[in-house]
Amino acid sequence: MENLGISMFEIYKNKRVFITGNTGFKGSWLCAFLQHLNVHVEGYALPPATQPNHFELLKGQYKTSFANILDKERLNAAIKNAKPDIIFHLAAQALVRPSYTDPVNTYETNVIGTLNVLEAARQCDSVQAIVLITTDKVYENKEWQKPYTETDELGGYDMYSSSKACCEILIRSYRNSFFNLKEYGSGHHVLIASARAGNVIGGGDWSADRLLPDIAIAASLHKKVLIRNPKSVRPWQHVLDCIFGYLLLGAKLLKGEKAFAEAWNFSPNSAETKNVEAIADIAKQSWPAIDIEFAKLNNEVHEAGLLILDNTKALTLLGWKPGWDTHTAVEKTITWYKEFYNTGALQTGQQIIDYLKIINA
Numbered sequence: 084m085e086n087l088g089i090s091m092f093e094i095y096k097n098k099r100v101f102i103t104g105n106t107g108f109k110g111s112w113l114c115a116f117l118q119h120l121n122v123h124v125e126g127y128a129l130p131p132a133t134q135p136n137h138f139e140l141l142k143g144q145y146k147t148s149f150a151n152i153l154d155k156e157r158l159n160a161a162i163k164n165a166k167p168d169i170i171f172h173l174a175a176q177a178l179v180r181p182s183y184t185d186p187v188n189t190y191e192t193n194v195i196g197t198l199n200v201l202e203a204a205r206q207c208d209s210v211q212a213i214v215l216i217t218t219d220k221v222y223e224n225k226e227w228q229k230p231y232t233e234t235d236e237l238g239g240y241d242m243y244s245s246s247k248a249c250c251e252i253l254i255r256s257y258r259n260s261f262f263n264l265k266e267y268g269s270g271h272h273v274l275i276a277s278a279r280a281g282n283v284i285g286g287g288d289w290s291a292d293r294l295l296p297d298i299a300i301a302a303s304l305h306k307k308v309l310i311r312n313p314k315s316v317r318p319w320q321h322v323l324d325c326i327f328g329y330l331l332l333g334a335k336l337l338k339g340e341k342a343f344a345e346a347w348n349f350s351p352n353s354a355e356t357k358n359v360e361a362i363a364d365i366a367k368q369s370w371p372a373i374d375i376e377f378a379k380l381n382n383e384v385h386e387a388g389l390l391i392l393d394n395t396k397a398l399t400l401l402g403w404k405p406g407w408d409t410h411t412a413v414e415k416t417i418t419w420y421k422e423f424y425n426t427g428a429l430q431t432g433q434q435i436i437d438y439l440k441i442i443n444a
């Protein structure tokens with residue numbers, strides 16, 4: 084990979100970054116990455132939902148407002164006080180299964196939460212760029228082999244996916260109504276983009292119903308783990324690849340490059356796509372204590388069988404490229420958990436350093 088990183092990191096050097104959802108899996112990695120580069124960050128999220136959690140383990144030295152994204156006054160005040168140049172919006176009810184048990188909270192958090200962030204940003208003069216994180220699941224899943232491109236139909240079978248598709252429509256509408264590209268530089272100075280990524284893996288995720296955390300937790304307890312849907316194909320991607328994509332996109336927006344104020348897919352190359360069984364096999368090679376049984380359970384909620392994204396746009400226009408292939412991403416993830424459970428050590432900093440070497444930054 085060419086020297087993708089260096090110019091991007093220069094752009095963030097003296098910028099102020101506001102991150103919603105920084106107590107969660109991806110947000111905590113994004114903060115760790117930016118803090119490693121000495122960038123000023125502030126966070127806004129609910130307190131960590133799990134024990135242990137990556138956010139607390141990292142002991143990040145930056146301000147976090149522990150508040151609900153639905154609390155407009157708190158959110159507006161936090162953004163105004165932070166005076167950010169850029170906002171990364173990651174806060175969400177991010178899981179499919181709870182979206183069946185609490186669809187209202189899922190929609191409020193995801194859709195109204197996104198609306199609140201956009202409104203708060205609109206009222207804050209310092210903001211120049213917003214990167215809003217949705218998901219690969221925003222596409223109407225036709226269960227076909229063809230990878231989905233950014234212009235494909237939006238949809239979403241379950242409440243989580245459809246709430247995120249709604250976010251995409253909301254973002255588009257804000258871009259048309261308030262952050263219109265034709266008026267950029269004269270009527271306003273904000274560029275907004277959305278980022279759609281697939282199944283993201285990495286250490287420090289303790290959310291329920293995620294494959295590698297479930298496998299790692301069971302291994303730490305010397306237990307067998309029951310895994311659903313072994314043939315489900317997913318575009319597995321290391322969290323650092325995903326975050327690097329978000330940062331590259333944010334850098335383009337901060338530079339005022341209007342063409343980038345759009346939706347972007349970030350996913351592994353389609354040849355990399357693997358099913359659950361293959362991922363579990365790689366995990367076992369990295370930590371022999373892992374013991375897996377595959378199951379087809381009854382009363383399962385609907386789960387999409389196949390969903391692959393086309394990453395051509397990010398590869399060709401943004402200059403983004405996955406730094407770690409799927410095999411390496413799984414190894415890095417399982418090694419993170421193995422070290423954590425066996426020694427208590429955190430691999431986060433070392434993996435960021437390793438990743439920066441790969442992307443040549």
Ligand SMILES: NC(=O)c1ccc[n+]([C@@H]2O[C@H](COP(=O)([O-])OP(=O)(O)OC[C@H]3O[C@@H](n4cnc5c(N)ncnc54)[C@H](O)[C@@H]3O)[C@@H](O)[C@H]2O)c1
Pocket residue numbers: 103104105106107108109110127128129130131132150151152153172173174175176177178192196216217218219280281282283284290
């Ligand atoms: N992890 C994945 O594989 C994946 C895949 C596609 C998209 N995403 C998206 O990426 C983003 C981050 O996902 P994650 O895996 O880190 O999720 P996560 O569940 O680990 O973290 C969610 C974050 O949102 C915050 N949050 C939730 N409800 C909130 C509320 N009402 N008010 C304020 N904060 C609230 C939580 O406190 C936490 O900080 C989400 O938008 C998610 O939909 C994740």
